[in-house]
Amino acid sequence: MNDNLPEARPGLVQRLWRSVQRDPLSPESDRDRMRLVMNNLILHLHPSKVAARTLRFNYTFGLGGLLALLAVIQVVTGVLLMFAYTPSPDSAYQSMLALQTEVPFGQLIRNLHHWSANLMIVAIVLHLLRVFFTGGFASPRQFNWVLGIILLLLVVGANFTGYLLPWDQLAYWAVTVGSSLIGYIPLAGDAITRLLLGGPEVGAATLTNFYGLHVAVIPLTLFAVMSFHLWRVRKDTLTVPRRADEPGDVPVEKVTTIPHLVSRELIFALVMLALIIAWAVVFNAPLEEAANPDHSPNPAKAAWYFMGLQELLLHFHPTFGAIIIPGLALLGLAALPYLEPDMEAQGIWFRSIQGRWIAGISIVIGVLSAALFVGLDEVLLDLPALLPFLPTVISNGWVPLAGILLFLLAYYEGLYRLGATACEARLAIFTLLLAAFFTFTIIGIFFRGEGMALVMPWSVIP
Amino acid sequence: MTEQSVSRRDVLKLGWGLASAAILGEGLLIGLRFLAPRVGEGEFGSVITAGPTDSFIAGSVTPFNEGRFYLVRLEDGGFLALYRRCTHLGCSVPYDATRGEFVCPCHGSAFSIEGRVLNAPAPRPLDMFPVTVQDGQVFVDTGNPVERDVHEAQSVVYA
Ligand code: HEM
Numbered sequence: 107m108n109d110n111l112p113e114a115r116p117g118l119v120q121r122l123w124r125s126v127q128r129d130p131l132s133p134e135s136d137r138d139r140m141r142l143v144m145n146n147l148i149l150h151l152h153p154s155k156v157a158a159r160t161l162r163f164n165y166t167f168g169l170g171g172l173l174a175l176l177a178v179i180q181v182v183t184g185v186l187l188m189f190a191y192t193p194s195p196d197s198a199y200q201s202m203l204a205l206q207t208e209v210p211f212g213q214l215i216r217n218l219h220h221w222s223a224n225l226m227i228v229a230i231v232l233h234l235l236r237v238f239f240t241g242g243f244a245s246p247r248q249f250n251w252v253l254g255i256i257l258l259l260l261v262v263g264a265n266f267t268g269y270l271l272p273w274d275q276l277a278y279w280a281v282t283v284g285s286s287l288i289g290y291i292p293l294a295g296d297a298i299t300r301l302l303l304g305g306p307e308v309g310a311a312t313l314t315n316f317y318g319l320h321v322a323v324i325p326l327t328l329f330a331v332m333s334f335h336l337w338r339v340r341k342d343t344l345t346v347p348r349r350a351d352e353p354g355d356v357p358v359e360k361v362t363t364i365p366h367l368v369s370r371e372l373i374f375a376l377v378m379l380a381l382i383i384a385w386a387v388v389f390n391a392p393l394e395e396a397a398n399p400d401h402s403p404n405p406a407k408a409a410w411y412f413m414g415l416q417e418l419l420l421h422f423h424p425t426f427g428a429i430i431i432p433g434l435a436l437l438g439l440a441a442l443p444y445l446e447p448d449m450e451a452q453g454i455w456f457r458s459i460q461g462r463w464i465a466g467i468s469i470v471i472g473v474l475s476a477a478l479f480v481g482l483d484e485v486l487l488d489l490p491a492l493l494p495f496l497p498t499v500i501s502n503g504w505v506p507l508a509g510i511l512l513f514l515l516a517y518y519e520g521l522y523r524l525g526a527t528a529c530e531a532r533l534a535i536f537t538l539l540l541a542a543f544f545t546f547t548i549i550g551i552f553f554r555g556e557g558m559a560l561v562m563p564w565s566v567i568p
Numbered sequence: 569m570t571e572q573s574v575s576r577r578d579v580l581k582l583g584w585g586l587a588s589a590a591i592l593g594e595g596l597l598i599g600l601r602f603l604a605p606r607v608g609e610g611e612f613g614s615v616i617t618a619g620p621t622d623s624f625i626a627g628s629v630t631p632f633n634e635g636r637f638y639l640v641r642l643e644d645g646g647f648l649a650l651y652r653r654c655t656h657l658g659c660s661v662p663y664d665a666t667r668g669e670f671v672c673p674c675h676g677s678a679f680s681i682e683g684r685v686l687n688a689p690a691p692r693p694l695d696m697f698p699v700t701v702q703d704g705q706v707f708v709d710t711g712n713p714v715e716r717d718v719h720e721a722q723s724v725v726y727a
């Protein structure tokens with residue numbers, strides 16, 4: 107506003123508007139146009155230019171963006187739910203019933219919250235896989251991978267704490283079983299469980315604790331870590347996709363973020379939002395009978411995303427099934443980027459052409475060996491009975507774990523001898539374990555019936 | 569006197585550092601104490617009067633829902649109070665009278681009438697509550713579950 111001519115002073119409304127939006131929204135000169143772009147909030151989130159190739163949908167599949175969208179949906183629907191929900195054992199279930207029958211659009215809002223929470227688990231695992239298989243975790247993005255692991259834990263934590271809130275049979279027993287797992291942590295287990303549950307069993311104090319965690323602690327932490335994660339993505343830029351035979355150092359074509367990236371993001375978000383709402387209109391979130399501490403349903407299953415863990419528990423001593431094996435897996439996951447000091451294959455799906463073969467074979471071996479393990483353990487292999495002189499922690503813990511580690515070591519060595527690079531061999535181990543875990547999850551969901559006996563899927567699904 | 573090896577700045581830095589640590593520590597302590605579970609009086613956790621000894625026939629299992637235990641009377645007349653919480657992952661274990669066993673619906677653990685593990689994955693027998701018999705009445709102290717690695721004959725209480 108330092109024009110020389112004594113121009114007419116802008117009116118109050120105009121001045122107020124300018125205090126909000128400094129640059130004209132319909133720019134007339136190139137300079138105004140440039141300023142509108144450069145001063146835009148969007149460029150706080152995104153770099154001003156991005157590599158054209160990263161815009162291809164079949165590289166990121168929009169998964170990171172989808173996760174951010176889902177987090178926003180959860181906050182909006184979650185805050186609405188808070189107005190209809192009472193966190194006490196006497197009234198929680200009643201308020202859920204009222205929500206579904208009396209509150210206008212109550213069922214829809216609950217469905218949206220429920221299905222988005224589930225979709226979040228699917229999307230976060232797929233995002234992790236995308237990043238892993240394109241080598242997106244290697245230097246300099248190592249720490250951002252670790253932040254991702256923290257996000258993964260927070261999303262699982264949000265799901266676990268939210269699961270209890272409806273206070274139906276499903277909620278009560280899934281949380282009873284889930285929190286008993288924590289009790290197997292050596293030394294501190296009992297103290298932690300008591301603090302979390304606010305007493306010896308799941309009860310009124312547990313509901314208060316979980317509510318506080320669910321609506322305040324976890325969302326605030328999630329958004330803080332998410333901001334950090336997105337900021338690192340902006341600073342490090344995305345890995346650039348390339349074919350397996352392309353060298354990594356060719357110059358990449360860049361395009362401006364506005365409009366090329368933001369328009370794609372907007373359209374993708376709109377399409378996903380429409381799909382999620384359509385799904386939530388058609389499918390209702392389940393609600394069983396009110397929680398009854400006297401009666402565990404049969405079978406009492408955890409939430410579907412814990413089925414892999416539950417399957418482990420059927421085969422291992424709880425200290426191993428609940429603590430040592432998942433702990434090692436998580437630690438390995440977090441340490442992964444630090445084991446690959448410099449990855450030359452960033453941006454190439456599965457590292458190389460050979461890597462694609464190796465990944466495929468590892469999936470097959472992982473699925474078959476997991477299924478075989480479950481089958482064998484069911485009919486033949488009763489280690490505690492075979493080794494009656496050992497405590498079950500050893501016979502049903504250290505012994506099978508050692509067997510599995512030996513198997514993995516042999517697989518790694520075998521691939522290495524056959525000419526795989528160390529990088530591809532690590533890819534193979536990761537893929538095999540993952541395939542095995544997915545197989546466990548599928549078995550847990552579809553093949554476990556009453557008393558957790560192995561049955562055919564058609565007798566599990568009601 | 570040697571050189572002043574510690575400058576005023578260092579002392580101040582140390583002071584501020586200690587003060588910050590103290591504040592953090594206090595905050596943590598207050599937070600933990602604030603969040604610590606409070607034990608409610610009465611209900612589950614008190615001593616429960618189960619009833620006169622002769623109202624429990626030999627070889628019977630009587631559930632006490634509010635006390636969360638089963639009062640077991642063995643064939644030889646001995647009493648045991650078993651916490652109904654599965655030692656595997658905490659499900660409520662029902663008594664299967666036809667099999668004469670406790671069978672957990674969650675992951676299929678089975679326990680004998682004394683609480684011994686008949687079928688994994690449960691890692692130890694059902695926990696017990698101390699039983700006392702006084703003036704022909706059975707009392708069960710639900711405040712102190714007793715964990716055990718094996719069932720021992722001397723934990724059975726006789727009238
Ligand atoms: C709420 C959860 C998460 C959100 C909102 C999120 C968001 C994003 C976004 C928007 C991107 C940009 C590109 C893309 O969409 O792929 C990204 C990249 C990335 N994410 Fe996530 N993410 C989340 C969870 C995770 C997890 C669980 C991991 C791994 C364990 C992870 C690791 C990474 C890494 C390493 C990159 C950079 C990849 C590259 O440069 O190719 N993120 N994230």
Ligand code: HEM
Pocket residue numbers: 177180181183184185187188191216219220223224226261264265266268269270271272320321322325328391392
């Ligand atoms: C990552 C974010 C979140 C996830 C994964 C998540 C997950 C869940 C899940 C799985 C449930 C149980 C829903 C059901 O089956 O009925 C739930 C319930 C609930 N959530 Fe969230 N939530 C998230 C964020 C929030 C936020 C930010 C709030 C509020 C500030 C919130 C408030 C609630 C309330 C009040 C309920 C109880 C009502 C109900 O069960 O439908 N949630 N949440």
Ligand code: FES
Pocket residue numbers: 654655656657658659672673674675676677689690
């Ligand atoms: S809780 Fe009883 S067998 Fe797992």
